[in-house]
Amino acid sequence: AQSVTQLDSQVPVFEEAPVELRCNYSSSVSVYLFWYVQYPNQGLQLLLKYLSGSTLVKGINGFEAEFNKSQTSFHLRKPSVHISDTAEYFCAVTSTWGKLQFGAGTQVVVTP
Amino acid sequence: GAGVSQSPRYKVAKRGQDVALRCDPISGHVSLFWYQQALGQGPEFLTYFQNEAQLDKSGLPSDRFFAERPEGSVSTLKIQRTQQEDSAVYLCASSLDESNTEAFFGQGTRLTVV
Numbered sequence: 001a002q003s004v005t006q007l008d009s010q011v012p013v014f015e016e017a018p019v020e021l022r023c024n025y026s027s028s029v030s031v032y033l034f035w036y037v038q039y040p041n042q043g044l045q046l047l048l049k050y051l052s053g054s055t056l057v058k059g060i061n062g063f064e065a066e067f068n069k070s071q072t073s074f075h076l077r078k079p080s081v082h083i084s085d086t087a088e089y090f091c092a093v094t095s096t097w098g099k100l101q102f103g104a105g106t107q108v109v110v111t112p
Numbered sequence: 113g114a115g116v117s118q119s120p121r122y123k124v125a126k127r128g129q130d131v132a133l134r135c136d137p138i139s140g141h142v143s144l145f146w147y148q149q150a151l152g153q154g155p156e157f158l159t160y161f162q163n164e165a166q167l168d169k170s171g172l173p174s175d176r177f178f179a180e181r182p183e184g185s186v187s188t189l190k191i192q193r194t195q196q197e198d199s200a201v202y203l204c205a206s207s208l209d210e211s212n213t214e215a216f217f218g219q220g221t222r223l224t225v226v
Binding site for chain 1: 116143145147152153154155156157160168203205207211212213214215216217218219220
Protein backbone atom coordinates (compact mmCIF):
# COMPACT_ATOMS: atom_id res chain seq x y z
CA ALA A 1 0.00 0.00 0.00
CA GLN A 2 1.09 3.55 -0.63
CA SER A 3 0.20 6.89 0.81
CA VAL A 4 1.01 10.50 0.09
CA THR A 5 1.07 13.30 2.64
CA GLN A 6 1.13 16.94 1.66
CA LEU A 7 2.15 18.71 4.81
CA ASP A 8 0.57 22.08 4.09
CA SER A 9 -3.03 22.56 3.06
CA GLN A 10 -2.49 26.20 2.16
CA VAL A 11 0.61 28.26 1.47
CA PRO A 12 0.32 32.05 1.19
CA VAL A 13 3.24 33.69 -0.59
CA PHE A 14 4.10 37.11 -1.93
CA GLU A 15 4.76 37.66 -5.61
CA GLU A 16 8.45 37.14 -6.55
CA ALA A 17 9.13 35.27 -3.31
CA PRO A 18 10.24 31.62 -3.29
CA VAL A 19 7.86 28.82 -2.43
CA GLU A 20 8.31 25.22 -1.29
CA LEU A 21 5.51 22.66 -1.18
CA ARG A 22 6.22 19.61 0.89
CA CYS A 23 5.32 16.05 -0.04
CA ASN A 24 6.14 12.83 1.78
CA TYR A 25 5.19 9.36 0.65
CA SER A 26 5.27 5.85 1.99
CA SER A 27 5.65 2.73 -0.09
CA SER A 28 7.19 -0.71 0.29
CA VAL A 29 8.32 -0.75 -3.34
CA SER A 30 10.00 1.61 -5.76
CA VAL A 31 7.79 4.44 -6.91
CA TYR A 32 7.38 7.04 -9.58
CA LEU A 33 6.55 10.55 -8.31
CA PHE A 34 4.61 13.39 -9.87
CA TRP A 35 3.49 16.94 -9.21
CA TYR A 36 0.32 18.22 -10.85
CA VAL A 37 -1.23 21.69 -10.84
CA GLN A 38 -4.96 22.37 -10.97
CA TYR A 39 -6.31 25.80 -11.85
CA PRO A 40 -9.92 26.63 -10.88
CA ASN A 41 -12.46 24.56 -12.81
CA GLN A 42 -9.73 22.86 -14.77
CA GLY A 43 -8.27 19.39 -14.95
CA LEU A 44 -4.81 18.47 -13.75
CA GLN A 45 -1.69 19.52 -15.61
CA LEU A 46 1.60 17.70 -15.13
CA LEU A 47 4.34 19.95 -13.74
CA LEU A 48 7.11 17.38 -13.48
CA LYS A 49 7.83 13.74 -12.77
CA TYR A 50 10.55 11.56 -11.31
CA LEU A 51 10.96 8.14 -12.90
CA SER A 52 14.66 7.42 -12.39
CA GLY A 53 18.08 9.01 -12.74
CA SER A 54 18.91 12.45 -11.42
CA THR A 55 17.09 13.22 -8.21
CA LEU A 56 16.67 16.88 -9.16
CA VAL A 57 13.85 17.20 -11.64
CA LYS A 58 13.02 20.34 -13.57
CA GLY A 59 9.52 20.95 -14.84
CA ILE A 60 7.42 23.54 -16.58
CA ASN A 61 6.84 27.12 -15.44
CA GLY A 62 10.12 27.27 -13.52
CA PHE A 63 9.26 24.57 -11.00
CA GLU A 64 11.67 21.90 -9.79
CA ALA A 65 11.53 19.05 -7.29
CA GLU A 66 14.04 16.89 -5.51
CA PHE A 67 13.53 13.21 -4.84
CA ASN A 68 15.00 12.15 -1.50
CA LYS A 69 14.73 8.40 -1.08
CA SER A 70 16.07 8.28 2.48
CA GLN A 71 13.54 10.85 3.64
CA THR A 72 10.81 9.57 1.29
CA SER A 73 10.16 13.10 0.16
CA PHE A 74 9.54 14.89 -3.12
CA HIS A 75 9.30 18.60 -2.32
CA LEU A 76 8.38 21.12 -5.02
CA ARG A 77 10.10 24.50 -5.27
CA LYS A 78 10.01 27.66 -7.31
CA PRO A 79 12.51 30.47 -6.69
CA SER A 80 10.18 33.32 -7.65
CA VAL A 81 6.41 32.98 -7.96
CA HIS A 82 3.97 34.93 -10.11
CA ILE A 83 0.35 35.80 -9.49
CA SER A 84 -0.51 33.21 -12.15
CA ASP A 85 0.94 30.44 -9.96
CA THR A 86 -2.10 30.71 -7.70
CA ALA A 87 -3.59 27.22 -7.94
CA GLU A 88 -3.91 23.87 -6.19
CA TYR A 89 -0.90 21.58 -6.34
CA PHE A 90 -1.06 17.82 -5.98
CA CYS A 91 1.71 15.36 -5.29
CA ALA A 92 1.10 11.84 -6.58
CA VAL A 93 2.82 8.47 -6.52
CA THR A 94 2.49 5.24 -8.46
CA SER A 95 4.32 1.96 -8.28
CA THR A 96 2.30 -0.02 -10.74
CA TRP A 97 0.97 0.62 -14.18
CA GLY A 98 0.01 4.23 -13.64
CA LYS A 99 -2.73 4.15 -11.01
CA LEU A 100 -1.99 7.39 -9.22
CA GLN A 101 -2.31 7.89 -5.47
CA PHE A 102 -2.75 11.63 -4.81
CA GLY A 103 -2.16 13.75 -1.75
CA ALA A 104 -4.89 16.04 -0.44
CA GLY A 105 -3.43 19.05 -2.24
CA THR A 106 -1.80 22.34 -1.29
CA GLN A 107 -3.50 25.59 -2.19
CA VAL A 108 -0.97 28.26 -3.17
CA VAL A 109 -2.20 31.84 -2.93
CA VAL A 110 0.12 34.45 -4.41
CA THR A 111 -0.49 38.06 -3.45
CA PRO A 112 1.13 41.24 -4.78
CA GLY B 113 -8.62 15.70 -30.57
CA ALA B 114 -5.93 17.86 -29.06
CA GLY B 115 -6.72 16.93 -25.49
CA VAL B 116 -8.95 14.80 -23.32
CA SER B 117 -12.53 15.95 -23.64
CA GLN B 118 -15.24 15.31 -21.07
CA SER B 119 -18.95 15.97 -21.31
CA PRO B 120 -21.03 17.34 -19.86
CA ARG B 121 -18.90 19.81 -17.90
CA TYR B 122 -21.65 20.21 -15.32
CA LYS B 123 -24.47 17.89 -14.39
CA VAL B 124 -27.19 18.33 -11.80
CA ALA B 125 -29.12 15.18 -10.98
CA LYS B 126 -31.96 14.52 -8.62
CA ARG B 127 -31.28 11.83 -6.08
CA GLY B 128 -32.19 8.49 -7.56
CA GLN B 129 -31.56 9.48 -11.18
CA ASP B 130 -29.11 7.68 -13.42
CA VAL B 131 -26.30 9.67 -15.05
CA ALA B 132 -23.78 8.98 -17.80
CA LEU B 133 -20.50 10.83 -18.07
CA ARG B 134 -18.48 10.73 -21.26
CA CYS B 135 -14.75 10.83 -21.87
CA ASP B 136 -13.03 11.26 -25.23
CA PRO B 137 -9.34 10.46 -24.72
CA ILE B 138 -6.51 11.71 -26.87
CA SER B 139 -6.61 9.85 -30.17
CA GLY B 140 -4.46 6.73 -30.12
CA HIS B 141 -4.04 6.62 -26.37
CA VAL B 142 -4.14 3.08 -25.08
CA SER B 143 -4.80 3.70 -21.40
CA LEU B 144 -7.76 5.45 -19.82
CA PHE B 145 -8.41 6.22 -16.16
CA TRP B 146 -11.36 7.57 -14.20
CA TYR B 147 -10.87 9.45 -10.93
CA GLN B 148 -13.33 10.96 -8.46
CA GLN B 149 -12.43 14.25 -6.77
CA ALA B 150 -14.53 15.30 -3.80
CA LEU B 151 -14.55 18.95 -2.78
CA GLY B 152 -11.27 19.93 -1.17
CA GLN B 153 -9.68 16.53 -1.75
CA GLY B 154 -7.23 14.96 -4.11
CA PRO B 155 -8.49 12.72 -6.90
CA GLU B 156 -9.24 9.11 -6.00
CA PHE B 157 -8.78 6.29 -8.49
CA LEU B 158 -11.95 4.61 -9.76
CA THR B 159 -11.07 2.39 -12.70
CA TYR B 160 -8.54 1.70 -15.47
CA PHE B 161 -8.85 0.53 -19.08
CA GLN B 162 -6.19 -0.69 -21.44
CA ASN B 163 -7.83 -0.45 -24.84
CA GLU B 164 -11.29 -2.00 -24.31
CA ALA B 165 -10.26 -4.18 -21.37
CA GLN B 166 -11.12 -2.99 -17.89
CA LEU B 167 -8.07 -4.13 -15.97
CA ASP B 168 -8.84 -2.62 -12.60
CA LYS B 169 -12.14 -1.48 -11.13
CA SER B 170 -11.10 -1.70 -7.52
CA GLY B 171 -11.83 1.97 -6.88
CA LEU B 172 -15.49 1.94 -7.88
CA PRO B 173 -17.30 2.77 -4.61
CA SER B 174 -20.36 0.60 -5.17
CA ASP B 175 -22.14 -1.55 -7.70
CA ARG B 176 -24.07 1.56 -8.72
CA PHE B 177 -20.96 2.64 -10.60
CA PHE B 178 -20.20 1.11 -13.97
CA ALA B 179 -17.68 2.06 -16.65
CA GLU B 180 -17.16 0.87 -20.19
CA ARG B 181 -14.92 1.49 -23.18
CA PRO B 182 -16.35 -0.83 -25.79
CA GLU B 183 -14.21 0.14 -28.79
CA GLY B 184 -11.08 1.13 -26.95
CA SER B 185 -11.54 4.87 -27.39
CA VAL B 186 -14.51 6.73 -25.87
CA SER B 187 -15.43 5.74 -22.33
CA THR B 188 -18.60 6.21 -20.34
CA LEU B 189 -18.93 6.25 -16.56
CA LYS B 190 -22.46 5.46 -15.47
CA ILE B 191 -23.85 6.03 -12.02
CA GLN B 192 -27.19 4.47 -11.21
CA ARG B 193 -29.61 5.73 -8.56
CA THR B 194 -27.39 8.69 -7.67
CA GLN B 195 -26.92 9.61 -4.01
CA GLN B 196 -25.79 12.89 -2.51
CA GLU B 197 -22.41 11.41 -1.64
CA ASP B 198 -21.81 10.91 -5.36
CA SER B 199 -21.47 14.68 -5.76
CA ALA B 200 -17.92 15.27 -6.95
CA VAL B 201 -15.81 16.12 -9.97
CA TYR B 202 -15.18 13.10 -12.16
CA LEU B 203 -11.87 13.28 -13.99
CA CYS B 204 -10.82 11.24 -16.96
CA ALA B 205 -7.18 10.79 -17.98
CA SER B 206 -5.51 9.04 -20.88
CA SER B 207 -2.00 7.82 -21.48
CA LEU B 208 -0.21 6.89 -24.67
CA ASP B 209 0.86 3.39 -23.77
CA GLU B 210 0.95 0.78 -21.04
CA SER B 211 3.88 2.40 -19.26
CA ASN B 212 1.53 5.20 -18.21
CA THR B 213 4.37 7.49 -17.22
CA GLU B 214 2.40 10.56 -18.22
CA ALA B 215 -1.36 10.89 -17.91
CA PHE B 216 -3.26 13.73 -19.57
CA PHE B 217 -6.35 14.87 -17.73
CA GLY B 218 -9.62 16.27 -19.00
CA GLN B 219 -11.34 19.24 -17.38
CA GLY B 220 -13.71 16.98 -15.51
CA THR B 221 -17.45 16.72 -15.05
CA ARG B 222 -18.85 18.33 -11.93
CA LEU B 223 -21.78 16.24 -10.70
CA THR B 224 -24.14 17.70 -8.15
CA VAL B 225 -26.83 15.44 -6.73
CA VAL B 226 -29.74 17.31 -5.15
